Amino acid sequence: MDRRNFLASTAAAGAIGLVPAKAFAAQAAPAVGPGDAALNSLFDTTFREAVMRSPELATSLGFDKGAGAPLKRRLSDRSPAARAANLARTKAAIDAIEKVDPATLSKGAQLNRDVVLYQLRSQIVGPEQFGVDSPQRPFVITQQAGAYFSVPDFLNSSHTIATADDAEAYLERTRAFATALDQDSANQEAQAARGYLAPGFSLDLALGQMAALRKPAPADNTLTRSIVRRTTGKIPGDWGTRCAAIVEKEVYPALDRQIALVTKLRKTARTSAGLWDVPQGAALYAAALEQATTTKFTPDEVHKLGLQQVAEISAQLDTILKGQGLTKGTVGERLTALNARPDQLYLDTPASKKELIDGLNAGNAAMQAKLARAFNTPPNAPLMIQAVPVEIQDGASNGYYSRAALDGSRPAIYWINLKSVADWPKYTLPSLTYHEGVPGHHLQITIAQGSDQPLIRKVGGFSAYSEGWALYAEQVADELGGYATPLEKAGYLQSFLFRAARLVVDTGIHAKRWSREQATDYMVATTGFARPRSQREVERYCTQAGQACSYKVGHIAWLRARDNARKILGAKYDVKAFHEVLRDGAVPLTILERLVEERARALV
Numbered sequence: 001m002d003r004r005n006f007l008a009s010t011a012a013a014g015a016i017g018l019v020p021a022k023a024f025a026a027q028a029a030p031a032v033g034p035g036d037a038a039l040n041s042l043f044d045t046t047f048r049e050a051v052m053r054s055p056e057l058a059t060s061l062g063f064d065k066g067a068g069a070p071l072k073r074r075l076s077d078r079s080p081a082a083r084a085a086n087l088a089r090t091k092a093a094i095d096a097i098e099k100v101d102p103a104t105l106s107k108g109a110q111l112n113r114d115v116v117l118y119q120l121r122s123q124i125v126g127p128e129q130f131g132v133d134s135p136q137r138p139f140v141i142t143q144q145a146g147a148y149f150s151v152p153d154f155l156n157s158s159h160t161i162a163t164a165d166d167a168e169a170y171l172e173r174t175r176a177f178a179t180a181l182d183q184d185s186a187n188q189e190a191q192a193a194r195g196y197l198a199p200g201f202s203l204d205l206a207l208g209q210m211a212a213l214r215k216p217a218p219a220d221n222t223l224t225r226s227i228v229r230r231t232t233g234k235i236p237g238d239w240g241t242r243c244a245a246i247v248e249k250e251v252y253p254a255l256d257r258q259i260a261l262v263t264k265l266r267k268t269a270r271t272s273a274g275l276w277d278v279p280q281g282a283a284l285y286a287a288a289l290e291q292a293t294t295t296k297f298t299p300d301e302v303h304k305l306g307l308q309q310v311a312e313i314s315a316q317l318d319t320i321l322k323g324q325g326l327t328k329g330t331v332g333e334r335l336t337a338l339n340a341r342p343d344q345l346y347l348d349t350p351a352s353k354k355e356l357i358d359g360l361n362a363g364n365a366a367m368q369a370k371l372a373r374a375f376n377t378p379p380n381a382p383l384m385i386q387a388v389p390v391e392i393q394d395g396a397s398n399g400y401y402s403r404a405a406l407d408g409s410r411p412a413i414y415w416i417n418l419k420s421v422a423d424w425p426k427y428t429l430p431s432l433t434y435h436e437g438v439p440g441h442h443l444q445i446t447i448a449q450g451s452d453q454p455l456i457r458k459v460g461g462f463s464a465y466s467e468g469w470a471l472y473a474e475q476v477a478d479e480l481g482g483y484a485t486p487l488e489k490a491g492y493l494q495s496f497l498f499r500a501a502r503l504v505v506d507t508g509i510h511a512k513r514w515s516r517e518q519a520t521d522y523m524v525a526t527t528g529f530a531r532p533r534s535q536r537e538v539e540r541y542c543t544q545a546g547q548a549c550s551y552k553v554g555h556i557a558w559l560r561a562r563d564n565a566r567k568i569l570g571a572k573y574d575v576k577a578f579h580e581v582l583r584d585g586a587v588p589l590t591i592l593e594r595l596v597e598e599r600a601r602a603l604v
Contacts, residue, residue, distance in 0.1 A: 035104030039113060042100065043454040046093045046116075050456070053077075053086060059158050061459065062405030072159070073172040075151065078183035080190075087127045094120050111595075112457055115587050119460050122291050130280055132196055135288035135545065138278070139198040140188040141262060142543040143205035144396065147180035148213060148258060152222050153392055157402070160409060161230040167239050170227050174246045177223075181254035185261050192265050195279040200269035201516060202543050203262055209394055210262070214255050218244040222389070223251065273519070273542045274510040285510040285545055292546035293464045293553040294588035299511035302549055306503025309552060310526060313497045320490045335494060335528020338487070344425040353387065353418050356429070360385045360416065363430055364437040370480045371439060376576050381446045382411040383437055393419040397540060398533060399432050401441040406449060406458075412442055423533040428491040430484075434477035435495070440470035447582045461586040463547055468554015468589070469582075471499055475559075494527060499555070501526045502548040506541045516542060557589040561596040568600040577603065 051058045055071040058064045064072035076082075097117055102110050125135060132138040137145055155174065161167050191197065198206070218224060219240060224247055228240040270277055275285040290296060297305075314331045321327075326334040338344060346352045364383060371378035381404065388396045396417050404412040414436040417423070424432075434440055444466060449458050474492055483489045501523055508514035508522070516538055523534040541548045561581075566573045581596055 032106035033104055033109055035100055036106055036109040039097070039100045039105060039109050040454055042093070042096050043112070043116060043456045046097075046120075047454070047456040047459075049089060049093075053082075053089075056154055056158070057459075059154075059160075060403070060405065062407030062409045065407070069165075072166070072169040073176075075147075075173055075176040075180050078147070078180055078187060080187070083127065083133075087124060090120055090124050091128075094124070111584065111587075111591070112454060114591065115585070116454075116456055116460070118294075118588055118591075119462075125287050125291065129287065130284055131194065132191070132284075135284050135291055136547050137544055138196055138275070138284060138288075139202075139543055140184055140191055140196075141206055141258075142198040142202045143209065143394070144540060144543060146188075146206065147177060147184050148206070148210050148255065149392060151177045151180060152213065152226075153389055155223060156226040156389065157413065158410065161227065161235070164235050164237060167227060167231055167235055167237065171239070171242055171246060174223055174243055175250055178246075178250040178254040181251070181258050185254075185258045188265070189261060192268070197265055197269055198543050199273050199516070200266060200271055201273075202539060203266045203269050205394060205539065207259065207262055207266070209392065210255060210259050212394075214252060214259065218248040218252065221247050221251075223247055272513070273516045273538075274513060275545050276510060276513055282511070288510075288546035289507075289549060290546075292548075292550040294462050294590065295464070295553060297553065299507045302503050302553070303507040303512065305556075306500050306505075306507070306552070309500035310497065310504065313493055313500055314526075317490060317493045317497065320486055320493065324486055324490070330525070331497075332525045332528045335490075336524070338427070338490075339422075339425045339528055339530060341425075344427055344487075346421045346424065346426070348421050353421060356418070356421065356424065357385055357387065357416070359426075360414070360429060360433050360437075363433045364414075364442075367434060367438050367477060367480070367482055370482070371443070373480060374476055374575050375439070375443070375579050378438075378443060379446045379450060381442065383442050384411050384413045385437075386413055386415055388415050388417040388419075390419075393417050394536075398423065398536065399436055401436045401445070403445050403449070406455075412445070414442065420530070420532055423530055425491075427485070427487040428494060430477070430482060430488050431474045431492040431495040434474045434482060435470045438473075439476050439480075440473035441466060443473070444469050444582055448585050451583050451585060453585050457585045462588055463550035464554035464557070464589050465586045465592060466554075467551040468556075468558050471496070471551050471555035472558040475555075494529075496552075496555075498523075498527045498529065499551040502537075502541070503552055505538060506546065506548045509538070509541055510545050554589060557592060561593045564593070565596050565600040568597065569603060572603060573600075 051061070051063055052071070054076050055064065055074040056076060058068055058071040094117065097113060100113060102113060105113060126132045126138070130138065139145060155170060159170055159173065161170055213222070221244070224240055224243045227243050231237065231239045275281045275288070278284065285299065289299060289302065317331050321331065321334050326338060328334065329337070346356050364385070368380060398417045400415050402413040402415065404410060416432070436442065451458065474495055477483070478489070478492055483492055505514070505519045505523055509519050519538045519541070520531065520535045523529065523538060524531050527534070562578055565578050578596070581592070581599060584595055587595065
């Protein structure tokens with residue numbers, strides 16, 4: 001499951017069942033038009049079914065209590081039959097929502113109908129047109145996909161343990177992990193026969209991570225250590241021994257079977273990196289790009305946009321770097337030299353890593369204090385900042401955000417990958433914190449979760465909207481004085497340059513037949529990021545097509561919308577009023593621009 005958007009997960013597409021009624025009643029959207037109540041009822045049904053199909057989603061939202069407690073003992077069914085049922089239920093939901101006459105709806109309900117239909121229609125493209133879960137994630141097992149990658153992290157970071165019953169549920173989910181591994185193996189074998197197999201280097205990374213998960217004695221495995229750490233001295237019981245037995249007798253054999261399968265498939269894996277080299281590759285990438293950006297831009301258009309943005313941002317960086325005495329070489333070469341300066345580096349020690357994370361917390365708190373200058377009543381929700389678990393850091397993104405449980409039982413988490421502290425020169429960290437924390441993902445998602453929209457909209461989302469907002473938030477942070485030095489300002493522009501380079505690299509890989517090495521060379525030369533970090537990014541784009549393009553395309557749309565509002569309102573323009581559009585929730589970019597214009601014209 002994508003950490004920011006549950007509707008991207010086919011496993012969350014639908015099933016029947018009961019989620020705690022109070023959770024829905026307390027946050028139901030108000031009914032105004034004569035058809036609003038019927039539409040909201042359909043939304044609630046669709047969302048309940050999604051939660052029942054994805055117990056992981058139920059846990060992440062805090063809906064695995066009360067009537068939803070049985071969900072805490074399960075993991076998603078990954079079998080072909082379940083996937084077929086998911087598709088059928090999603091199509092049925094689309095049909096039902098389409099039958100609601102927009103003329104009977106209030107303005108807000110019309111927006112909800114448009115947005116949810118867009119989400120659901122996008123969701124069926126992968127399984128219906130290509131026979132894959134998603135155009136953006138067409139491979140079952142990669143260095144960032146598969147139960148082996150997601151479940152241990154989920155059990156450790158999302159499955160709460162406060163009672164003996166929670167611990168029993170953890171053991172049942174550990175047992176279910178073995179089933180999920182076998183289901184993934186069967187699905188991957190079938191998909192490989194159709195030509196849908198990740199590139200060889202991706203499978204190598206996946207095998208390395210599987211081996212790391214498999215290596216410890218069962219009692220020392222991350223699954224066992226997690227339950228021991230959280231029950232010792234708090235919940236009586238021999239939890240560690242019981243979990244180790246499940247790991248030894250059920251999880252490890254399933255993992256061994258998966259390792260054997262992937263090792264066999266690796267012999268047939270392609271050396272190419274892009275979707276152009278899989279069945280229906282060009283159409284699949286076009287669908288991935290549309291799904292990620294919520295636009296109809298072609299790969300060529302995105303590639304050219306990226307080259308243009310790289311040139312413009314590089315020119316701005318050139319001016320700042322020259323002002324800091326950095327005059328020799330290209331912008332990328334000067335950034336590379338800056339990245340290696342001792343005054344910009346943390347040591348690769350536990351104490352230095354703690355200092356890094358403490359600095360991120362301080363930066364987020366300082367920005368929180370400035371938000372009232374640009375936002376009306378900004379929320380101040382808790383945010384934890386943690387290092388990515390070492391077991392998955394080889395394949396994990398460099399930084400990402402996990403939303404809080406809706407019931408407040410678990411705070412939001414901003415994760416940073418500290419596999420190599422050299423990836424994080426000090427001058428680059430403020431922009432990352434503003435992106436993942438406030439005024440970025442944490443602010444935007446907290447506002448959405450606190451709105452009076454239907455739950456299906458609070459939890460759903462669009463990468464171009466949310467990632468575009470987070471990149472725009474880095475710019476808002478600049479406008480609020482968030483970058484204390486010219487070098488920190490250079491780090492912010494480097495962040496923009498990185499996202500612009502992604503437009504070039506992603507389309508280069510999937511449409512222009514670039515190799516992984518060619519893409520990495522371009523990323524290093526353009527952005528100045530360390531090669532290991534750049535290569536991890538490129539490897540992600542190879543198996544998660546299009547998503548990397550959502551950031552800059554979305555950022556441009558946010559800026560275009562803001563410029564249009566300023567043009568319409570003139571002297572009446574107020575950035576606080578502009579930011580109120582966040583309360584309408586995540587929408588496709590075309591709808592975002594329409595909403596901003598409507599809000600502006602209403603204030604003229």
